[in-house]
Amino acid sequence: MTSKFEPNKAQNAIEIEKQFAVKAVEHAQTYWNLLEKVPPRELKLSKIDDEIFEHTMKEFPELAAEPYEKLRKLDEDWMKSTDGKKRWRKFIEAYEGKVTDHNFGSLIRMNAEEEYSESNTIFVMRVQFLAFEIARNRLGLNDTAHEIAKADAVKEAAKKEKLTAVKNKNS
Numbered sequence: 466m467t468s469k470f471e472p473n474k475a476q477n478a479i480e481i482e483k484q485f486a487v488k489a490v491e492h493a494q495t496y497w498n499l500l501e502k503v504p505p506r507e508l509k510l511s512k513i514d515d516e517i518f519e520h521t522m523k524e525f526p527e528l529a530a531e532p533y534e535k536l537r538k539l540d541e542d543w544m545k546s547t548d549g550k551k552r553w554r555k556f557i558e559a560y561e562g563k564v565t566d567h568n569f570g571s572l573i574r575m576n577a578e579e580e581y582s583e584s585n586t587i588f589v590m591r592v593q594f595l596a597f598e599i600a601r602n603r604l605g606l607n608d609t610a611h612e613i614a615k616a617d618a619v620k621e622a623a624k625k626e627k628l629t630a631v632k633n634k635n636s
Contacts (some may be wrong), residue, residue, distance in 0.1 A: 481540060485569075488569070489570050489588065493573075493586070496598070498614075501611070501615050501617070504608075504611060505605070505608060506603065506608075507631035510602075517560075517595050517596055517599050518596075518600060520559065520596075521599070524552065533606060535588065536577065536599075537574075537577050538595060539597065544589075556593075556596070564591065567588070567590070568591065568592070568594045569591045570590065570591070571590070571591050571593075571594035573586065573597060577610060579610070579613075580610065
């Protein structure tokens with residue numbers, strides 16, 4: 466008979482960690498592609514965006530304070546403080562069974578006005594990602610990212626077109 470799996474006692478398996486990292490990167494790339502194609506205020510990230518947004522603003526009134534600096538630029542120390550961890554744990558647990566992979570890791574941009582980069586990315590739980598990004602989208606804080614993503618797509622398309630032209634010329 467096998468014993469119950471206890472995650473707190475499990476040893477890290479490098480291959481599993483790599484798979485989680487790959488999933489988190491894929492999620493970030495998908496989200497960036499969505500930001501490119503859809504104006505953020507029109508973007509729906511889950512079936513319960515309204516509930517997540519209202520819950521976030523209620524449980525974290527400091528995020529609702531204009532000019533929304535705590536949403537615009539995330540404070541990792543605040544999030545990972547003893548009090549922050551306790552508050553976020555309670556928030557995340559409320560979405561067990563409501564949000565698929567609610568506690569799965571996701572990458573989020575520290576500064577909403579910049580793209581994903583090594584220096585602008587931290588690891589958060591999926592529900593935290595949804596809480597921040599739904600709020601950023603609704604409050605217009607991802608409008609700059611939308612413009613950056615669209616410009617990146619134009620540059621990428623021009624680069625591909627140029628490569629295709631060079632290949633055709635050399636053929």
